[in-house]
Amino acid sequence: MSFTFRPFIGFRPTLLFLTVANSAEGENNQKNAPKSTMAFIQRGVLAMQLENNPLTIPELQLPKPEIPEADENNVLDLTMHLGDATAIVKKWAAAHIWLRLVGQSSLKTPLIINILEDHELSTLQFDNGLLERLPRSQLMALAHNSTATLECFITFDGSSDVSTATAFPLLPLTIKTQLDDLDELTDFDDQTLGGWTKGRGGREIEFFIDRNGGFFLSNDTLEPVDNYDGMILEKTFSVIPGMTYEFTVDVKNNNPSHQPLNHPILLLAFDGIGPTHTISNSSWKNIASNRTVAKSETVTVSLRNLTRQWDGNDFSLDNFRVRRVQ
Numbered sequence: 001m002s003f004t005f006r007p008f009i010g011f012r013p014t015l016l017f018l019t020v021a022n023s024a025e026g027e028n029n030q031k032n033a034p035k036s037t038m039a040f041i042q043r044g045v046l047a048m049q050l051e052n053n054p055l056t057i058p059e060l061q062l063p064k065p066e067i068p069e070a071d072e073n074n075v076l077d078l079t080m081h082l083g084d085a086t087a088i089v090k091k092w093a094a095a096h097i098w099l100r101l102v103g104q105s106s107l108k109t110p111l112i113i114n115i116l117e118d119h120e121l122s123t124l125q126f127d128n129g130l131l132e133r134l135p136r137s138q139l140m141a142l143a144h145n146s147t148a149t150l151e152c153f154i155t156f157d158g159s160s161d162v163s164t165a166t167a168f169p170l171l172p173l174t175i176k177t178q179l180d181d182l183d184e185l186t187d188f189d190d191q192t193l194g195g196w197t198k199g200r201g202g203r204e205i206e207f208f209i210d211r212n213g214g215f216f217l218s219n220d221t222l223e224p225v226d227n228y229d230g231m232i233l234e235k236t237f238s239v240i241p242g243m244t245y246e247f248t249v250d251v252k253n254n255n256p257s258h259q260p261l262n263h264p265i266l267l268l269a270f271d272g273i274g275p276t277h278t279i280s281n282s283s284w285k286n287i288a289s290n291r292t293v294a295k296s297e298t299v300t301v302s303l304r305n306l307t308r309q310w311d312g313n314d315f316s317l318d319n320f321r322v323r324r325v326q
Contacts, residue, residue, distance in 0.1 A: 103148030183323040199231030216318035221310035234302035247289040254314035262312035
């Protein structure tokens, strides 16, 4: 089982280890072993939990109870003892536990975060489980998009030798220490707009197949009206404030020799602001927005046509790319 862990600012992850006794009879008339559970706590709320797995406690690690009034054959002869019998359990060593996160550093070297190392469980901890914090400063040293595994081991005889310890179920994690870089390409080959919203300036858009079997958008003005300006396509993206982004589009004029005064003038914009490009080329050309620094966590990217006239205002579009450049 795995899940994605994102250590956002101000978030302190917590691990909870629980041991639950189970006295119900299982198969073969044997009592079920205690169940071990590790849960993930986010701001005091149980977020995820591993499925229970039996934790085997080796019998020989614990002292055997005794009744001294019984003989060497374990016969308690009450005809020989007129008083009460005595039950004795000799003192046993406290359980020792290891809890650690094993992963990879940003330098691609092994990194182990020791949460508990050969820790002797107190009576309170054994009864109630463990609640341990993972320092954010150590978690941030793990490589972005790397895999880390939460490991837990326990000995019940007081041994400090982890090689003899019983292992808990492993918890594999995917570590995210930063937002993934934005680099989205919409090539329209699936004959969808890829989440882009069509506006008035793109009402005549149709999918056309190219020579390679892919698809592009064609926008031809079919009616003799002068209201073909406006937003063609737009989409809102999540970004990182302070980072710089760029929007590029492949474009060509479908009728470059027809009515040059009516050639499309396209605006590539972040939140409505950007440069304009007059489209007069008959072959594909890549045009770009200004490189724009994000001021908030979202930005709306749009392509607009500033030419209202219908005759000659015909163009094709492909390969919308929005990406972080620095």
